[in-house]
Amino acid sequence: MSNPEPAQNLFARPLELPQLLSVQSQAIVSRILVKHPSGSITLFAFDEGQSVEEHTAPFDAMIHVLEGEAEVSIAGEWHLVRAGEAILLPANVPHAIRAPKAFKMVLVMLRRPSQ
Template sequence: MKVVRVEEAERVENPHGVDVRKLIDEKSAQIFYITLKPGESLKRHTTPVDAFIYVLKGRGIVEVGDERAEVKKGTAIYLPKGVPHAVSNGGSLDMAFLVIKVV
């Protein structure tokens, strides 16, 4: 069994300059815990694998391709590989979400 606490998880350097913690890094999947403070964002980018976002707290805007949606706690979003996507927190509270990459 692998047990990882967010507070103790490895921080990952990233081009977005936000708090990213690697929770799981296995052959078939990776899970990251990301916190966006008000005004922070994951800039538009692509990934070479399918991924999913699950919002744990707060609100934000997710863009996938030409689509844009407001998201909040309890929302899941599919990010197809190779399709540009972005996440932003325009609110006044922190936003936290999981990114699950299917490797």
């Protein structure tokens, strides 16, 4: 997809999220829709075989698979998440993602308030 719309042009109108980015060969593609210090909303498209290695983040997160299916590890336990399904990831817990086949997802991250 060439010349994507600026994020500010996406507010206050219905969106077909899967249409906002394309799967690219042997790549992971991302598009930030909203980003604030308190969190973000980002679209991702993973080609088959792509992965994000285990890591932690200081955010509670939700992965919602839009198309295809993803394998998501949380604290070493793998889960298959299919189109239309979501999985919640707790902050500071190791997690990873891999693509058994191409898929698209939206990632919502929220920073926990300081205690």
